[in-house]
Amino acid sequence: MGLKEATAELHSKAEKTQFSQLIFSGTIPEQEYAYYLFNMYHIHNALENKYELPHPSLNRCKSIEKDLGVLIKLKMDLTESTKKYIDYINTLTEEQWKAHIYVNYLAIVYGGQMIKSKVPGLGAYYVIDNMQECVGAIRAFLNDDMSDEANKGFQFNIDVLEDIWNTLRPNGVWELGNYESIAQTATAININPIGGNKAPINLGRL
Numbered sequence: 403m404g405l406k407e408a409t410a411e412l413h414s415k416a417e418k419t420q421f422s423q424l425i426f427s428g429t430i431p432e433q434e435y436a437y438y439l440f441n442m443y444h445i446h447n448a449l450e451n452k453y454e455l456p457h458p459s460l461n462r463c464k465s466i467e468k469d470l471g472v473l474i475k476l477k478m479d480l481t482e483s484t485k486k487y488i489d490y491i492n493t494l495t496e497e498q499w500k501a502h503i504y505v506n507y508l509a510i511v512y513g514g515q516m517i518k519s520k521v522p523g524l525g526a527y528y529v530i531d532n533m534q535e536c537v538g539a540i541r542a543f544l545n546d547d548m549s550d551e552a553n554k555g556f557q558f559n560i561d562v563l564e565d566i567w568n569t570l571r572p573n574g575v576w577e578l579g580n581y582e583s584i585a586q587t588a589t590a591i592n593i594n595p596i597g598g599n600k601a602p603i604n605l606g607r608l
């Protein structure tokens with residue numbers, strides 16, 4: 403069975419999470435989307451620091467920084483599920499890591515193209531230069547033995563999406579008054595990466 407078939411059930415579950423549906427609806431509030439990107443930033447940062455991506459245009463951290471630069475952000479820590487996923491990423495062998503590149507980068511290539519026009523801000527997260535080359539480079543290093551690890555990657559993503567939803571919408575509704583927002587020009591806050599091999603990053607205005 404190919405990877406796509408082997409992960410189809412969890413792909414469907416990820417697509418149907420309330421948070422995915424919210425992004426896809428085109429009505430996600432700016433701060434809520436910024437919080438999602440903040441969590442994604444740290445997952446990509448962990449993946450990108452661990453081993454070298456198969457194509458330089460896949461790098462997502464710079465794109466997310468552009469997006470976050472124009473969005474109003476929430477002053478909140480990562481979700482517990484995001485921290486767990488990052489800790490897990492830091493334990494991966496290169497072969498295992500490839501399965502997580504499949505899950506997290508082809509998600510942007512495919513689902514992302516349908517979502518790009520529906521999110522607040524620039525949508526830079528979903529813009530990948532040399533798209534066909536990038537897909538080819540990922541596909542070239544995949545094999546069908548990676549399906550268990552890819553399913554783990556999907557499950558971690560589902561946990562993160564559910565955790566973001568439950569954190570921001572404990573009663574199912576968005577209540578901005580519950581959270582402290584930071585405008586673009588607000589004081590800089592240093593965000594230290596959890597794990598990873600590089601020096602701490604500073605997300606500037608985040």
Ligand code: HEM
Nearest residue numbers: 405406416417422423426504505506508509512513516559
């Ligand atoms: C609203 C949410 C989502 C939508 C609408 C969506 C949509 C799609 C579509 C249309 C494809 C192409 C399927 C095909 O070739 O027939 C795809 C592929 C894929 N998606 Fe999603 N997706 C969503 C969420 C996610 C999430 C959360 C992940 C994982 C983090 C993910 C990972 C993937 C992967 C890895 C593929 C490539 C499958 C393959 O060709 O091997 N998707 N998605």
